[in-house]
Amino acid sequence: MEPGNEPLIKFDKVVKKFGDNVVLDGLDLDVNAGERVTLIGPSGSGKTTILRLLMTLEHVNGGTIWVGGKPFSHMYRGDQLVPANEKYLREHRKTIGMVFQQFNLFPNMTVRKNVTEGPVHSLGVPKEEASERAVELLEMVGLADKIDAHPTQLSGGQQQRVAIARALAMRPEILLLDEVTSALDPELVAGVLDVLREIARGTDITMLCVTHEMGFARDVSDRVFMFDAGRIAESGPPEQIFGDPREDRTKSFLKAVLEHE
Amino acid sequence: MVWDMEFTRLLLPALLTGLWVTVQATVLGYALALVLGLVLAIVRRAPVVGAIVFVITEFIRTTPVLVQLVFIFSLSALSDVSPLTIGIVVLGVHYSTYTAEVYRSGIEGVAKGQWEACRALSLPPHRVWGAVVLPQAIRKVIPALGNYLIALFKDTPLLFAISVPEMLSVAKGMGGDHFRYFEAFTLVGAAFLLVAVPSAVVIRRLERRYAAV
Numbered sequence: 001m002e003p004g005n006e007p008l009i010k011f012d013k014v015v016k017k018f019g020d021n022v023v024l025d026g027l028d029l030d031v032n033a034g035e036r037v038t039l040i041g042p043s044g045s046g047k048t049t050i051l052r053l054l055m056t057l058e059h060v061n062g063g064t065i066w067v068g069g070k071p072f073s074h075m076y077r078g079d080q081l082v083p084a085n086e087k088y089l090r091e092h093r094k095t096i097g098m099v100f101q102q103f104n105l106f107p108n109m110t111v112r113k114n115v116t117e118g119p120v121h122s123l124g125v126p127k128e129e130a131s132e133r134a135v136e137l138l139e140m141v142g143l144a145d146k147i148d149a150h151p152t153q154l155s156g157g158q159q160q161r162v163a164i165a166r167a168l169a170m171r172p173e174i175l176l177l178d179e180v181t182s183a184l185d186p187e188l189v190a191g192v193l194d195v196l197r198e199i200a201r202g203t204d205i206t207m208l209c210v211t212h213e214m215g216f217a218r219d220v221s222d223r224v225f226m227f228d229a230g231r232i233a234e235s236g237p238p239e240q241i242f243g244d245p246r247e248d249r250t251k252s253f254l255k256a257v258l259e260h261e
Numbered sequence: 262m263v264w265d266m267e268f269t270r271l272l273l274p275a276l277l278t279g280l281w282v283t284v285q286a287t288v289l290g291y292a293l294a295l296v297l298g299l300v301l302a303i304v305r306r307a308p309v310v311g312a313i314v315f316v317i318t319e320f321i322r323t324t325p326v327l328v329q330l331v332f333i334f335s336l337s338a339l340s341d342v343s344p345l346t347i348g349i350v351v352l353g354v355h356y357s358t359y360t361a362e363v364y365r366s367g368i369e370g371v372a373k374g375q376w377e378a379c380r381a382l383s384l385p386p387h388r389v390w391g392a393v394v395l396p397q398a399i400r401k402v403i404p405a406l407g408n409y410l411i412a413l414f415k416d417t418p419l420l421f422a423i424s425v426p427e428m429l430s431v432a433k434g435m436g437g438d439h440f441r442y443f444e445a446f447t448l449v450g451a452a453f454l455l456v457a458v459p460s461a462v463v464i465r466r467l468e469r470r471y472a473a474v
Binding site for chain 2: 055094096100117
């Protein structure tokens, strides 16, 4: 492979099991730098597991994940690849940010503290600077006036926008979005998706989204991956996946989802 | 039997000195229980060391504190550690095995997503514990911890057995000197009520305040 053409994220025959349940069965997946990728498919098909492996919330049972041309799930000891230890993971996952379905804001901290906690204590950014950046990010998500509020005082949609600001405050190269609108009341979904569209437009962050919002997937994705039972059933540009799906599995899934909408 | 006011006047200052010893034992013992219990709760999560610590704490928790007091006291008979110090340490260690359980339930009550968010931000362990997990865990268990303060306070008369001059031993001594136990022990009971009832009210209030969030 030519240097420079290397994918930013590379799953190489990745296996993930929970007990006897094989969630990912030798998965190969490449994502290029700056690419916006959407993962769709029925629940239990392994989409979320991919994000959780990248955030190191889960660990692979087989195969290797590479990020930026370096081993990620593993590390070199001599020239042997061995499972990465906690120290290595902490250092390398700093380039990755994640937004969760349930927001997971820290309820004991103000919005400002939520957004500055990571930069200050994990990246060593001076407090002042982190605080200024927090203001900018909260302006971007339309919540500058809530900077001193506590998460419990915010609506679900507002909490999720704070969570997006918190993830961006780490200046990630890769942003993982795990069903970020699934826990929201329907009328709050649009506000969150608008923020994400703006991020997609205004930055070159590589994005991996697991979503059931097909309209959003169509708008922002460069590529869509259709998952089924731990494998990629089909992948391609959104026009093709949504306009002219080739696999029966994709057709029936889209039919079910779009009918529901 | 008629209440002897003369003797009461004589008794009160001595009982107050005894109460002061009781309060010292309670406050210092409880402080030790709070700190050590937290350490135990965290250490118990470690793989191997945690299992060892678990066995030791279970042993301490399931043997009577009176036996522990007398045992440690007899071991240290030749040293010049004061009985009060021994009492504070033994009560503190004993109660730390209870507070450890309380902290543990609080820590387990912190949502999994909070740990995951910490990981996603690559927070160092001292922030994960100090800024995220413990503030949330402790807030939830403040009422339960408060109940152990009262329980420990009510256990302080056991220090009588190792000759600590707390209220009960003062009362017994003076009651014996004057052949009047009635006033002496009644006043000890009253003093315990006087401290325990307001404490219980405060704890009830904390309970309401923190349970609401």
